Amino acid sequence: MNGADSLDRPVFSLVIPVWNEEAVIPVLYARLVEVMDSTGDPWEVIFVNDGSADRSMEMLIEIHEQDRRVKLLNFSRNFGHQIAITAGFDYADGDAVIVMDADLQDPPEVLLRMIERWREGYDVAYAVRTKREGETRFKLWTASIFYRLIRNIADVDIPLDAGDFRLMDRRVVLAMRRLREKSRFMRGLSSWVGFKQIAVEYERAPRFAGETKYPLRKMLRLANNAITSFSHVPLQLAMYTGFFFAGFSGLGIVIAVLLRLFGHDVLFGQATTLVSVLFLGGIQLIFLGIIGEYLGRIYDEVKNRPLYIVSDAYGFEPPALPIQRRRPRSETVERTPTPS
Numbered sequence: 001m002n003g004a005d006s007l008d009r010p011v012f013s014l015v016i017p018v019w020n021e022e023a024v025i026p027v028l029y030a031r032l033v034e035v036m037d038s039t040g041d042p043w044e045v046i047f048v049n050d051g052s053a054d055r056s057m058e059m060l061i062e063i064h065e066q067d068r069r070v071k072l073l074n075f076s077r078n079f080g081h082q083i084a085i086t087a088g089f090d091y092a093d094g095d096a097v098i099v100m101d102a103d104l105q106d107p108p109e110v111l112l113r114m115i116e117r118w119r120e121g122y123d124v125a126y127a128v129r130t131k132r133e134g135e136t137r138f139k140l141w142t143a144s145i146f147y148r149l150i151r152n153i154a155d156v157d158i159p160l161d162a163g164d165f166r167l168m169d170r171r172v173v174l175a176m177r178r179l180r181e182k183s184r185f186m187r188g189l190s191s192w193v194g195f196k197q198i199a200v201e202y203e204r205a206p207r208f209a210g211e212t213k214y215p216l217r218k219m220l221r222l223a224n225n226a227i228t229s230f231s232h233v234p235l236q237l238a239m240y241t242g243f244f245f246a247g248f249s250g251l252g253i254v255i256a257v258l259l260r261l262f263g264h265d266v267l268f269g270q271a272t273t274l275v276s277v278l279f280l281g282g283i284q285l286i287f288l289g290i291i292g293e294y295l296g297r298i299y300d301e302v303k304n305r306p307l308y309i310v311s312d313a314y315g316f317e318p319p320a321l322p323i324q325r326r327r328p329r330s331e332t333v334e335r336t337p338t339p340s
Contacts, residue, residue: 008042009042009093010041010042010043010044010069010093010094010095011039011041011042011043011094011095011096012036012039012041012042012043012044012094012095012096012097012098012115013043013044013045013046013088013092013093013094013096013097013098014032014036014043014044014045014046014097014098014099014100014111015046015048015085015088015089015092015097015098015099015100016028016045016046016047016048016088016099016100016101016102017048017050017081017084017085017088017101017102018047018048018049018050018052018056018060018084018102019049019050019051019052019056019078019081019084020052020053020054020056021052021054021056021102021103022052022054022055022056022059024102024103024104025056025059025060025063025102026059027104028102028104028108029063029070031104031108031109032045032108033067034108035108035109035111035112036108036111038112039112039115042069043069043094044069044070044071044092044093044094044315045069045070045071046071046072046073046088046091046092047060047070047071047072047073047102048072048073048075048084048085048087048088049072049073049074049075050075050078050079050080050081050083050084051075051076051077051078051079057072057074060072061314064314064315068315070315071091071313071314071315071316072312072313072314072315073087073088073091073310073312073313074310074311074312074313075087075308075309075310075311076309076310076311077309079307079308079309081164082184082185082186083184083307083308084308085099085164085186086184086186086307086308087307087308087310089173089176089177090177091313091316092173094170095169095170096115096118096167096168096169096170097167097168097170097173098111098114098166098167098168099164099165099166099167099168099186100164100165101163101164101165105204106127106163106165106204107202110127110165110200110202111167113125113200113202114127114166114167114200115167117167117198117200118167118169121196122196122197122198123168123169123171123172123195123196123197124166124167124168124169124172124190124195124196124197124198125166125167125197125198125199125200126159126162126165126166126167126187126190126197126198126199126200127162127163127165127166127199127200127201127202128159128160128162128199128200128201128202129162129163129202129203129204130201130202130203131203131204148160156188156191156192157191158187158188158191159191159197159199162187162199163187164186164187166187166190168190169195171195172190172193172195175193175195176189176190176193179192179193180307181301182297182300182301182305182307183297183300184307234290234293234294235290235291235294237287237290238287238290238291241283241287242287245280245283
C-alpha cells in the first residue's frame with residue numbers, strides 16, 4: 001500500500017526536530033522509510049522545523065507532497081531543540097512515539113530494537129551510547145562529567161549516557177504533555193514520569209553532514225536547565241557554604257581573643273584583610289547569581305507564555321490543528337495539549 005494514500009491511524013509516530021539540515025534530509029527520509037516499512041505497521045513522521053535558514057523546509061514540503069505520512073510543523077522562529085520535541089509530542093497520534101535527531105547520529109536501524117522492547121511490554125526504551133564516533137575528546141569528557149553530575153544531584157534517576165533518542169508508549173506521552181514548564185530537559189522529564197523503562201545500547205555514528213547543533217554555549221545552557229530543573233543542590237550548597245564560613249569566622253574570633261588575652265600581639269596585614277573581603281564578596285556574588293537563576297525561572301513560569309508558535313503545518317486536519325495554512329490572513333496558535 002502506498003504510504004501517501006494510507007489513512008490508517010499510525011502505530012508509530014516519529015518526532016524529528018530540524019534546524020538547517022538540508023544536506024541530511026534526503027538520506028534521512030530514505031533510511032526511515034526502509035526501516036519503518038519493515039515493521040509492517042502504519043506510521044507517521046513529524047518533522048518540526050525550528051526556524052531553519054536553509055532549504056530544509058522547502059525540501060520537507062516536497063517530501064510531504066509525495067508521502068502523506070510525512071507531516072510538518074514550521075515554527076515562527078527558532079524556539080530550541082527541547083521545545084521542538086515538545087511540539088512533536090503535542091501533535092503525535094501514534095501508539096508509540098519515537099524521538100530522534102535529524103543528523104543520523106542516531107541510526108534509524110536502532111528503532112527496530114526499541115520497537116521490540118515496546119512489544120515486550122516496556123513503556124520507554126531509551127538509547128544508551130556505548131561509543132560516540134566523530135566527537136572531540138573535550139566533548140566526550142564534558143558529556144561524561146555532565147551525565148554523572150546530573151545523576152548524582154538530580155531528584156530523579158536519569159540514565160547515564162542517554163540522550164533524547166527514545167521510544168515512549170502513548171500513555172507516557174500523554175503524561176509528558178501535561179508538563180508545560182518553560183525550561184525543559186526532556187530526558188529528565190521522561191525519567192520523572194516513571195513507567196517501565198529499559199535501555200537499548202548502540203554505537204552513535206558521526207554526523208552525516210553539516211555542523212553540530214550543540215556547540216559549547218548550548219551545551220552549557222542545557223546543563224544549566226537540567227541542574228536547575230531537577231536539583232536544589234546549588235541552593236543547598238549556598239546554605240552549607242554560609243554555615244562553613246560563619247563557623248570558621250566564629251573560630252577565628254575566639255582564637256583572636258585568646259591570643260590578645262595571653263599577650264600575643266598578632267597583626268595581620270592590610271593585604272590579608274583585603275584578600276579575605278574580596279574572597280567572601282566573590283562567594284556571595286556567586287550564590288546571589290545562583291539564587292537569581294532560580295528566581296528567573298520562576299519569573300518565566302509566571303509570565304505563562306506559550307512554549308512555541310506554529311506558523312505553518314502540513315498533514316494535520318481539523319480539529320487536530322486549529323488553523324489552516326492558506327488563509328488571506330495568517331494566524332498563529334499553539335495547540336492545546338490533549339488531557340490524559
